[in-house]
Amino acid sequence: MxxxxxxxxxxxxxxxxxxxxxxxxxxxxxxxxxxxxIRFIDSLDAMIYDAKVRLFMPRTTDTRIVILDIDEKSLAELGRWPWDRARMAALVDTLFSRERIAVLGFDMVFAQADASSGLPVLDELARGALADDAAYRQALDRLAPRLDYDQRFADALAGHPVVLGFYFSNRDASSGAIPAPLMSASAFGAHPLTLFDWTSYGGNLPVLQQAAKRAGYFNPVIDFDGSVRRVPLVTAFRDGVYGALSLEVIRALFGDASVTPVFDDAADPSAPLAALALTTPRGTRTIAVDANGAALVPYRGATGSFPYYSIADVLAQRIPANALTGKIALIGTTAPGLMDQRTTPVGEVYPGVEVNATLIGGMLDGTIRFRPPxxxxxxxxxxxxxxxxxxxxxxxxxxxxxxxxxxxxxxxxxxxxxxxxxxxxxxxxxxxxxxxxxxxxxxxxxxxxxxEARAKRHFATLFGQYVPPELVEEMSRHPEDYSMAGRRAELTVLFCDVLGFTAIAETLEPEALARLMNEYLGTMTEVIRAHRGTLDKYIGDAIMGFWGAPVDDPEHARNAVAAALGMRAALVELNRTLMARGWPTLWIGIGINTGPMTVGDMGSHVRKAYTVMGDAVNVAARLEGLTRLFDIDIIVGEATREQVKDIVFREIDRVRVKGRVAPIAVFEPQPTHEHGDALARWHAALAHYRAREWDEAQTLLATLAAQYPERQVYAMYRKRIDALRGVALPADWDCVSEFDAK
The missing domain is CATH 1.20.58 (Methane Monooxygenase Hydroxylase; Chain G, domain 1)
Known part of the structure; x- marks a missing residue:
């Protein structure tokens, strides 16, 4: 490392x-x-905001506010717009006297005098050709009040809670009249004025403005994408602050309630505008606004969130009785030719008058959302x-x-x-x-x-042919921990060999033999890799693998034994395939041992290999050789057995293998085909054998041999006992079997 x-x-x-x-x-x-x-982010924020509005809008109808619509039906019945002011006067009288509405708001401007009655022409005649005609002048004086439609309209407005509309501009010269400011700019004190500011306005005829007294502008805020998401409730013009149409309607509803600005932090002169406080006889209402004095429009739903009544139906008394009683009425237009349509989050074509109605409803309910400072x-x-x-x-x-x-x-x-x-x-x-x-x-x-994939490719190059891909992935996360340099470590090593391979090779054609071995080696290798093993090498038909390097594995002994059991199970399935092809079946012997060994990249400049070396490796190879003598497919060394607690083993013998003086105990994982009582009998027989109790051992071994005749280890021990019966054994006999074969 x-x-x-x-x-x-x-x-x-x-x-x-x-x-x-x-x-x-x-x-x-x-x-x-x-x-x-960053315009892209602004666009994305706008899309998210619009989605939230559509998700949470109530989609209900607010019946407190009605829209009196100058629609195509009204234009068809009453003539093209603008109508004469006498008709407008009659409409106002009808709304307040017969329908008993609470407040009336006009989402429009009456900027030009009404000459439809012909009064200006008659006045010109009185000053010109008929100036000396006393009878004409007397008749004109009697008719003038009836023919002065603007005055008749003004008289109808006077004394009622009516709010006219007007607009601010930064392009044209001012025209008409606007009301007195809602408040002086000094109401903002030392706080910076961040309201929208304008240079001109388009107001109503002075006679109308004086009669109505109240008026509110209807300028929305058109966002960069052309959509109306907010409306400034207060705006600055010269030295005054004016209110929006919706705010003025609310003020009129509550008897011209006063409005004062509320700042986010009154102690901080730089604090932005946070709200408007509306003081009414019923208490104070707080309306959330942003630093520009604008409120987010609390859209209720698509077009039609308020009752619409055609003005033609109102004048002709074709609406239900009491339909307008006590309601806030807004006069506006949805007729396409009059161009009062807006793009909003809830619709690309949305009547401007309904934007104002929505704001009024939001102020009444206190549901206007806001962007916190x-x-x-x-x-x-x-x-x-x-x-x-x-x-x-x-x-x-x-x-x-x-x-x-x-x-x-x-x-x-x-x-x-x-x-x-x-x-x-x-x-x-x-x-x-x-x-x-x-x-x-x-x-x-x-x-x-x-x-970082480059590091993984580097490790794959170094270790990929030995180590499973998941271990390469694990190593690449901390490459500084790994190298191929030699080091000393306790590992577990496995040797696997095909029994009788020479005889098998003689029965197959070279191509068939190659296919058989490739399939066998591939199957066994996959099992080793599946149990986190490192493939060391192929030695002919033999396989060598080890556990615990290059990736540390505290369970290296157990994983090696589990791999051997997996190889045993995989061989059963492989043999079925081989038999179906008419090929000979295979039998393997596996030796496993645990101990200290050297691991690393070893060899010469011509060829190197990542491998293990040491006495524990040699013992594993000897244990694999013992599988033939004991006719047992898996033999595990004593050090491996001590580290694996959750697998049942049976001790086979105590042996002294070639190249080692010290004996070791060897074990076999419990065969799946033997019953549990066989293990107890075997251990009892082994104990009698080591105690030189030959008869007792023979009896148990005979029972086991009869029960499992295919198990040669029972017959081997019976022959040993027969050979030892007539031998005078030394007192310190250690029951160790000597094996000189490699």
């Missing part, structure tokens, strides 16, 4: 990956803190935490585990975002955080595949 240099090696292996990951996190954090703008800092903090965790703590060397953790983190972010949106009303952009999770996942997985 090589000397570890953790920091230097880790920096060499992962430094570039860390640097790229940190660059991604810093870039996304800069966007989250508004240091610069701390959202940018929260985004940056979460980016830092998640990014650093994924860069430095994620188990990227375990792709499945890293994938599960990344997916879990992604799901947690999504779930937390949905929960905050649904329960707290927070709209927090999460695209940066989600992109960070995805980008870091892709980066690290790609880096591991394209860069």
């Amino acid at each position: 090589s000397t570890r240099e953790p920091l230097a090696f880790t920096l060499k292996r992962s430094g570039a990956r860390w640097a790229l990951g940190l660059a991604i996190v810093l870039a996304l954090a800069g966007h989250a803190l508004s240091r610069y703008d 701390f959202a940018p800092a929260l985004q940056a903090s979460l980016l830092a935490l998640a990014g650093l965790a994924m860069i430095f703590l994620w188990p990227w060397r375990f792709p499945a585990r890293a994938t599960m953790l990344s997916a879990a983190l992604f799901a947690i972010v999504v779930a937390a975002d949905l929960l905050a949106f649904a329960r707290l009303g927070w709209s927090i952009p999460t695209a940066s955080l989600l992109l960070a999770v995805l980008a870091l996942y892709v980066l690290n997985m790609s880096y591991g595949y394209f860069v």
Whole structure:
């Protein structure tokens, strides 16, 4: 094992990956803190926000607010727009006197005087050709009040809770009249004014504005993609602050309630605008807004979330009785030719008047969601935490585990975002955080595949022909721990040989023999690799493998024995295949031993091999040779037996093999075809044998031989006893069998 240099090696292996990951996190954090703008992330945030709106919108109808629609039916029955102000006056009178509505809002501007009655022409005649006609002037004076449609409309507006509409602009000169400001800009004190600011307006005729007194602008915020997601409830113009149409309707509903700004931190002069406090006779309502004074539109559903009534039906009394009683009524248009359609998260064609109705409903219910002032800092903090965790703590060397953790983190972010949106009303952009999770996942997985795969290929080159792929994978995670240099270690080694191979080879053609051996060696090798074994070499028909290197394996002895049992089972299946082909069946002998040995890359400059050497290796080879003498397919050394506690063994003998002075006990894994009582009889027979109690041993061995005649070991011991009966054994007889064969 090589000397570890953790920091230097880790920096060499992962430094570039860390640097790229940190660059991604810093870039996304800069966007989250508004240091610069990345349009793709803005687009993704908008898509996520729209999806959340659609997911959580109630899809119910709000009957407190009705929309009086200038629709195609109204245009067909009442004529093209604009209608004369006398008809508008009649509409207002009908709504308040007959239908008894609570508040009326106009989502439109009355900017031009109404000349449809002909009064301007009559006035011009009175000043010109008919100036001297007293009768004409008297008649005109009587008719003028009836023909002054603007004044008639103004008279209808006066004294009722009516809110006119107007708009702000940065292009044209101002026209018409607008109401007094909602509040002075000084109401913001030392706080910076971050409201939208304008240079001009388009208002109503002064006579109408003076009569109605109230008015609200209907400018939405058109986002970069053309969608309306928020509307500024307050906006700045010159030295005043004005209210939106929806806010002014709410104020009118509550008797011209006062509005004051609420800041995120009143003690901090730089704190952004956080809410508007609406003081009503029923208490104070807080309406969440962002730093621009804008509120997110709480869409209820697709078009039609409020009752619509055609104005033609209202004037013709074709609507249900009391349908408008006590309701907030907004006059607007859905007729395509009048161009009051918006793109929104819930529909590409959405009436502008319904946007205002939605805001009014949200203010009444307190369901307007908002983006908390701390959202940018929260985004940056979460980016830092998640990014650093994924860069430095994620188990990227375990792709499945890293994938599960990344997916879990992604799901947690999504779930937390949905929960905050649904329960707290927070709209927090999460695209940066989600992109960070995805980008870091892709980066690290790609880096591991394209860069760190080189280390795996290197290890595969060195160890792949010996070690199972899963061990190569394990080694490549910490390559600094492994080398092919020779070292001393306690390992377990296995030798497997085909019994009677020479006779088999003589019965087959060379091509058939090659196919048979390839199939046999392939089958046995797969079993060894499946039990974490390292293939050492093939020696003709023999196989040599070992456990515990190059990857440390505390269970090396057990895995070797399990592999031998697996080879025994695999041979049964293989022999069925061989018999079906008419080929001879195979029988194998396996010897296993555990002990200290040298392992490493050994050989010359011409050829090297990763192998094991030592006395324990030689003993394993001798044990494999004993399988022929005992007619037992697996023989395990004493050191191996001591380390394997969960497999039943029977002791076969105590032997002294060639090349060793010290005797060792040898064992056989319990044969699956023998009953449990056979093991007890055998151990009892072995005890009698070592105690020189020949008769008792013979009796038990005879029973076992009759029960299992194919087991030659019983017959071998019976012959030994017959040979020993007439021999004067020394007092220190150790019952050890001598074997000189290799």
